[in-house]
Each structure stands twice: as C-alpha cells, then as structure tokens.
Amino acid sequence: MAKLILHPMGTVLEISEDKPVLERLREEEIYVRSSCGGNGSCSDCMIKIMSGEDNINPPGFEEIQLLGNVFHLTKERLSCQLKISGDVTIDISHHNLTADQEKREAKNKDFAKSKIIVKKKAQVQEDLKEKAAEREEYLKTKDDWKTHWKQEDDPMNPKRLGGAKRPKLFKSIEPEELEKVVEEEKEKREHKINKYSKDSADSKDKK
C-alpha cells in the first residue's frame, strides 16, 4: 500500500497500486471536479504532483492528448488516470466544492431567466394556422413573376424582359436597314468560309 498525501489538508490516505487516485478520493468523499466520470476526456480532475514523481505511472496517450507532454514543467496529471506505487503528495487546492456549486447555481439561474415560451395546444394550432396563411400570401406574391405581363407598365421603370445581351449589331440599326445589314453580314461570312476552304485546299496540294 502506498501513501497519498493531500495538500493543503495534510490528509494521508492509503492506496493500492492499481487504483486510480480519483477513485480513492471518491471513496473518502473528498471532492475533485470531474465531468466525464473518470474516463480521461474532460481534464477537470487535474491535480498537481508536489512530491514523489518517481512513484507515479507515466501518462497514457489520452492524457497526453489532453494535457500535452509537459509534465516535467507543469507537474499536472489527471487524477482519474494517476496511479501511485509509493508515497506521493498531490495538491488538490483548486478543487473547491462550494465555489463549483455557486458557479453551477449561477448558471442555472441564468438558464431560468432565459425566455422559455410554453404554449397551450390550442395556441400552437392557432399559430400554425397563422403561419400557413402567411405562407399562402407569400406564395401568391412569389408567383407574380409568372404573370408580369398582367401588371401595368411603369414608364419610369420599363420592364426588361430579357434580350439585354442582344448582339451589338441589332441595337443601333433602324428596322428598314436591318435586312440590308443582315445581307452584308451573310456575304462577309460566306466570303470568310470560301477563303478558309480555299486556303486549306492549297495547303493540302503543297503537301
């Protein structure tokens, strides 16, 4: 049996080598914070080793993940993962039950102050109906875009019914000139095609 000495109370506990320190403290109803139930995942049960470093087990993978590999500097260990094989003194002074309870109560008060609306079933039905009506109204306005032609024209804000990206050519031409310009464009295009096919035939002949 090893000796576990608790700072600042000076209490001395006997502990077997295979028992985690947190478990032993719980047996004696000595308070050490813990929120993961001793699974090594919350880091709340952290204590400081004051003496007897040589008599403790090395930290495991999960503990190193939580506290880092800096025991030689901080002397901090998770009491739920700590086992001792000889006399060890640990500091548990920052585990204060009263302070923790006060914190918890303050939190609960804040929660109680927060607005929780409890509605009766009838009220819920009423609200649902109201929402359904609102949605219907919304859908009606949402469909307006389909019937835009029924709306009256606003001279200050003319409708843009697409075609904003028409080719430049057609933007500035009067309707009577349009046919002529289109013919010219056709001719140009045909000329280009002929030239291209002639050039490619020539290059084939050269080969």
Ligand code: FES
């Ligand atoms: S009790 Fe949560 S890590 Fe030890």
